[in-house]
Amino acid sequence: MELLQRYLRPQWFAAVLTAGFLLAGIALQLAGPRLLGAFLDAIKSGATEARLSQMALVFLGVTAAAQAVRVTAAYWSERVAWTAANGLRLDLTAHILGLDAAFHKERTPGELIERVDGDVSALAGFFSSFVVQLLGNLLLLAGILVSLALVNVWLGLAFAAFVLPAGWVLGRVREWSAPAVREHRERVALFYGFLGEAIVAGEDIRASGAEPYIFDRFFSHLRGWLPVALKAEVAGQLVWVTAVAALSGGTALAYGLGGGLYRLGAIPLGTVYMVVAYAAALGRPIEAIRTQLQNLQRAGAAIARVTELLALRSRLSADGTGSLPAGSLAVEFRGVSFAYEPGEKPVLDGLTFRLEAGARLGILGRTGSGKSTIARLMFRLYDPAAGEVRLGGVNVAQAGLKEVRSRVGLVTQEVQLFAASLRENITLFDPEIPDARITSVLETLGLKPWLERLPAGLETPVSAGSLSAGEAQLLAFARVFLRDPGLVILDEASSRLDPATEALLDRAMQRLLAGRTAVIIAHRPATVAQVDEILVLDGGRILTHGPRAEVRSIAEVRPIAEVLP
Numbered sequence: 001m002e003l004l005q006r007y008l009r010p011q012w013f014a015a016v017l018t019a020g021f022l023l024a025g026i027a028l029q030l031a032g033p034r035l036l037g038a039f040l041d042a043i044k045s046g047a048t049e050a051r052l053s054q055m056a057l058v059f060l061g062v063t064a065a066a067q068a069v070r071v072t073a074a075y076w077s078e079r080v081a082w083t084a085a086n087g088l089r090l091d092l093t094a095h096i097l098g099l100d101a102a103f104h105k106e107r108t109p110g111e112l113i114e115r116v117d118g119d120v121s122a123l124a125g126f127f128s129s130f131v132v133q134l135l136g137n138l139l140l141l142a143g144i145l146v147s148l149a150l151v152n153v154w155l156g157l158a159f160a161a162f163v164l165p166a167g168w169v170l171g172r173v174r175e176w177s178a179p180a181v182r183e184h185r186e187r188v189a190l191f192y193g194f195l196g197e198a199i200v201a202g203e204d205i206r207a208s209g210a211e212p213y214i215f216d217r218f219f220s221h222l223r224g225w226l227p228v229a230l231k232a233e234v235a236g237q238l239v240w241v242t243a244v245a246a247l248s249g250g251t252a253l254a255y256g257l258g259g260g261l262y263r264l265g266a267i268p269l270g271t272v273y274m275v276v277a278y279a280a281a282l283g284r285p286i287e288a289i290r291t292q293l294q295n296l297q298r299a300g301a302a303i304a305r306v307t308e309l310l311a312l313r314s315r316l317s318a319d320g321t322g323s324l325p326a327g328s329l330a331v332e333f334r335g336v337s338f339a340y341e342p343g344e345k346p347v348l349d350g351l352t353f354r355l356e357a358g359a360r361l362g363i364l365g366r367t368g369s370g371k372s373t374i375a376r377l378m379f380r381l382y383d384p385a386a387g388e389v390r391l392g393g394v395n396v397a398q399a400g401l402k403e404v405r406s407r408v409g410l411v412t413q414e415v416q417l418f419a420a421s422l423r424e425n426i427t428l429f430d431p432e433i434p435d436a437r438i439t440s441v442l443e444t445l446g447l448k449p450w451l452e453r454l455p456a457g458l459e460t461p462v463s464a465g466s467l468s469a470g471e472a473q474l475l476a477f478a479r480v481f482l483r484d485p486g487l488v489i490l491d492e493a494s495s496r497l498d499p500a501t502e503a504l505l506d507r508a509m510q511r512l513l514a515g516r517t518a519v520i521i522a523h524r525p526a527t528v529a530q531v532d533e534i535l536v537l538d539g540g541r542i543l544t545h546g547p548r549a550e551v552r553s554i555a556e557v558r559p560i561a562e563v564l565p
């Protein structure tokens, strides 16, 4: 009810209109057989040609109107459904993007896509027409039975006695076939999961000669799939066959009863036709109600998952509203401890250090010592378990998330490219940034010759995999510097560049980092040759921190030499 209210209220007028058209369609459906029956009776009772033509015209008009109403109802119900579903998609996507990094670590992108698209699509029908369709078809069913009863009480009763068990049998068959269909869907999902993974990993698979293994798994998927698919297909057919059999039973009943009553002179021939037509028409509401109940099952599961997701709160403490000071930002860690999973051994353990605004800090340490974790805390992907991270004197937990993310530039090893033009990949779809600025940043980064070689310059389409890892990393630098951040964090950002490019980049960095606070995380001590201070991390604790020259000279002696990679 809450979902219906939230997403249907803004378009209540369209929703009411849809309901109106659906109900009008049902009424017109009931009118057709009645008119034809009357027509037949009129012929028998020797009505004039003019009268017959008139009746035929009315019938044509009603049929045409029924079709028109049907199309209009379909248009409006799709419109209502899509508008509501898109609203929900938007809210879900925004919600998911707002959740913390811990959430995203636990869920695969595929699963989230299934939530945002699969579940919401299952809900679309629920939004547009569920209530109206279910009520409408129940009404239609009742209407047919009442019409029959009005003709002849026994007809009405006989059909009511027929409809109920027929509906029950159909429901049972479906219940029996549902697991097969569900298992089939699961197999399909498994197979595509496997196929997607295999395609993405194509290069690695070929390189390690694992094709036979992959094909073996491919065949075992298909082997598992075939019997399930057959069973699901047969089960589906069985539902259909049962429905047809039930309907044929209804038609036979109509002919039998109609014929019998006609013989007895209880009803005229036209009414016999009407009874037969109604019996045939019974199939539609029964089938529609069955589908709606099936949709309700699917929608119910989807509603549960969607509301569960919407109820999840980010593990980041409430978003602040404070703003960070302009210009370059000083960094301060005060007794910061952090663990990825609450209760586990801390990854960072009581970290305290300070970096003045405009200064450059190099962080060194072995793999797994917690360097990237420091970067993530400054970027506020996580909140520390204890202590404070301060930027420009402001606790990041009290500054708005947006503020922190827009003032801190983070370049990591992983660069995400979008299927868009080079310009859009650099500006991240901000059309305000003038070309001159983009080219000047690219020039500073030494990318000018590369840019000039591209066929369409900044408009060249770029997609994942169309740039070398090094080029992509340079693009990530360009992204950060276009935004003019007050703090730049480079997390092993130059590790994919060859030594010559890295040297080139070092010079560019000198210019780009001038006057900005920078934290440079590196594996190789050579990468931090330009920094003012060095911090050596070991197992989440600071081993040493001081001016570069000092730390370097200590680093010659053990034990620091041992913790440096």
Ligand code: ATP
Residues within 6 Å of the ligand: 105, 340, 341, 347, 365, 366, 367, 368, 369, 370, 371, 372, 373, 374
């Ligand atoms: P590297 O030099 O390999 O990049 P690092 O110093 O950057 O290493 P971190 O990524 O900060 O190391 O990881 C520190 C510790 O935290 C490691 O033991 C790692 O296993 C753990 N860790 C890192 N990321 C997560 C995560 N998302 N969830 C759980 N544990 C994590």
Ligand code: MG
Residues within 6 Å of the ligand: 371, 372, 373, 491
């Ligand atoms: Mg790291």
